[in-house]
Amino acid sequence: MGYRVKAEVMDAEAVDRALTRIAHEILEANKGCGDIALAGIMTRGVDMANRLAARIERIEGTPVAVGSLDISFYRDDVSIRLAPEVHTTDIPYPVDGRTIVLVDDVLYTGRTIRAAMDAIMDYGRPAAIQLAVLVDRGHRELPIRADFVGKNVPTARRERVKVLLEELDGRDAVLIMEDDGEGE
Amino acid sequence: MLTSKHIMTMDDLSADDITLILDTAESFAEVNQRRIKKLPTLRGRTIVNLFFEPSTRTRMSFEIASKRLSADGVNFTASSSATVKGETLRDTAKTLAAMSCDLVVVRHKYAGAPQMLAEVMDCSIVNGGDGVHEHPTQALLDLYTMRQALGRLEGLRVGIVGDICHSRVAGSLVPALRKVGATPVIIAPPTLMPARPDVLGAEVAYDLDEVLPSLDVAYLLRVQFERATRMPFPSNREYAMLYGMNLARMERLPSHAVVMHPGPMNRGVEISADVADSTRSLILGQVESGVAVRMAVMYLLLGGADSGAAA
Numbered sequence A: 001m002g003y004r005v006k007a008e009v010m011d012a013e014a015v016d017r018a019l020t021r022i023a024h025e026i027l028e029a030n031k032g033c034g035d036i037a038l039a040g041i042m043t044r045g046v047d048m049a050n051r052l053a054a055r056i057e058r059i060e061g062t063p064v065a066v067g068s069l070d071i072s073f074y075r076d077d078v079s080i081r082l083a084p085e086v087h088t089t090d091i092p093y094p095v096d097g098r099t100i101v102l103v104d105d106v107l108y109t110g111r112t113i114r115a116a117m118d119a120i121m122d123y124g125r126p127a128a129i130q131l132a133v134l135v136d137r138g139h140r141e142l143p144i145r146a147d148f149v150g151k152n153v154p155t156a157r158r159e160r161v162k163v164l165l166e167e168l169d170g171r172d173a174v175l176i177m178e179d180d181g182e183g184e
Numbered sequence B: 001m002l003t004s005k006h007i008m009t010m011d012d013l014s015a016d017d018i019t020l021i022l023d024t025a026e027s028f029a030e031v032n033q034r035r036i037k038k039l040p041t042l043r044g045r046t047i048v049n050l051f052f053e054p055s056t057r058t059r060m061s062f063e064i065a066s067k068r069l070s071a072d073g074v075n076f077t078a079s080s081s082a083t084v085k086g087e088t089l090r091d092t093a094k095t096l097a098a099m100s101c102d103l104v105v106v107r108h109k110y111a112g113a114p115q116m117l118a119e120v121m122d123c124s125i126v127n128g129g130d131g132v133h134e135h136p137t138q139a140l141l142d143l144y145t146m147r148q149a150l151g152r153l154e155g156l157r158v159g160i161v162g163d164i165c166h167s168r169v170a171g172s173l174v175p176a177l178r179k180v181g182a183t184p185v186i187i188a189p190p191t192l193m194p195a196r197p198d199v200l201g202a203e204v205a206y207d208l209d210e211v212l213p214s215l216d217v218a219y220l221l222r223v224q225f226e227r228a229t230r231m232p233f234p235s236n237r238e239y240a241m242l243y244g245m246n247l248a249r250m251e252r253l254p255s256h257a258v259v260m261h262p263g264p265m266n267r268g269v270e271i272s273a274d275v276a277d278s279t280r281s282l283i284l285g286q287v288e289s290g291v292a293v294r295m296a297v298m299y300l301l302l303g304g305a306d307s308g309a310a311a
Helices: A012-029 A044-060 A111-121 B015-031 B057-068 B089-098 B113-120 B136-150 B168-179 B208-214 B236-243 B247-252 B283-302
Strands: A003-010 A036-041 A065-069 A099-107 A128-136 A148-152 A160-164 A173-179 B046-051 B072-077 B103-108 B124-130 B157-161 B183-187 B203-205 B217-220 B258-260
Touching: A003 A012, A003 A128, A003 A148, A012 A044, A012 A128, A012 A148, A012 A173, A036 A044, A036 A111, A044 A065, A044 A099, A044 A128, A065 A111, A099 A111, A099 A160, A111 A128, A128 A160, B015 B136, B015 B168, B015 B283, B046 B057, B046 B089, B057 B072, B057 B103, B057 B124, B057 B136, B057 B283, B089 B103, B089 B113, B103 B113, B103 B283, B113 B124, B124 B136, B124 B283, B136 B168, B136 B217, B136 B258, B136 B283, B157 B168, B157 B208, B168 B183, B183 B208, B203 B208, B208 B247, B258 B283
Parallel strands: A036 A065, A036 A099, A099 A128, A128 A148, B046 B072, B046 B103, B103 B124, B157 B183, B157 B217, B183 B203, B217 B258
Antiparallel strands: A003 A173, A160 A173
16 A cells, blocks of 8 residues: 655644744633643644644743543444554543543544543533643544644545654655555 | 454453553543443444353443443343353354344353354453453453553553462453553462463462562452362462462562452452552452443443444
8 A cells, every 4th residue: 555745735834823822822712821721632733732832831831731532442433443553541630620632643534533532521510621632633423523723634535644743754845745656 | 453253262352452441441430430321322323231151240240331321231130130041052043143133242160162152153252261261351341440550551460369270350451461562470279270370471470479579569369169079279368378369479569569459359368458448459450440341341242333343
């Protein structure tokens, strides 16, 4: 199975600006960061959540709680395939009554977000759940939308969106990949 | 994905399978600390606990594990079933198969009962202890507990002490330790050693006090009076004096070493009460790990099953 890069839709500066804007939007929508906590979805969502938290702290001067969420056990396709790697969920703050901002790299079918909402609900009863994503690529299969979006990227289903982050991949970028036609 | 569809003996698991199970169990251990200890993962799956022998911790551990994964657990106890009317194991298995369950956990007094079930049923089989043969999930939870306490498995020296010849725990733990690169040492009086201890692949010793200073784990086995055909030693007191773990013997262990026991304990025989309740005893930790490890086993055996052929 092969994929080749079709286009780079965001470079490092664009990713940086998008995250800064999302941080401001989160603060504006919630009138500060008093009652909010971030929950990054494994794996790239966690790095994004940490970066957003750092920016929010820089802007507001107060730290915001960050957790990480592994949704492997909440997926709706467990009987079809297993998640390749299972990580441990770490939500180090009480969820009850808080506004939880879910953070993920790409919003696609919405199934991951459905699973993440169920996972958060198992920790308590949040006042609200919001969603921040770096890329919204469309093709929703569930009635789910993002509150904060870095960039809307129209894609075809056969394409893939790859988010690269400094922490894991050595550089920041968003790539659109397409099938190189050589099959699996 | 695991290599095998069943976990009947340690032969079904590769070293990579064992690591996958232990890593997955770590995630489930976190779930067991939550206020809401339930995941939707195995919704709609049916897990049958088929127990032909008495059990507290193993049966409850499997039952709790299946409930925490939202599977439907059904318990079968031989005393209140058609077994007392003379139904054979084979017919019981066929009856269960006709009710289409997804996983069967079986405990039976005869070695090989899980393999027989696998012949007549399509679902996954987990051995919950068969005779004096194997008890693989016990070995897995023991490995998990050792890894949590000591940070590694490779290179550990684990002394398994006592009733080796009647122990299905030892039957699984010895090969399990070898697979992960640890060294099992079996220590017992000659009357409780198997006829050919060398074939197990463990180091063999008869003097516990001599071995103690070299161990990372002292694993005491329950003396299974109910399986022994005659008393294997003159008195419980003599056994405790020569092979029982007590405070003085615990002092002879290296300072980092830990004490384990699969339960239920004969306090005062293979382990003294003060050792069992000491901070170096991992006995309750083993029970706690059991739930997470069995959740991991169920998840890995049942998850992804539909694509087993295609993957």
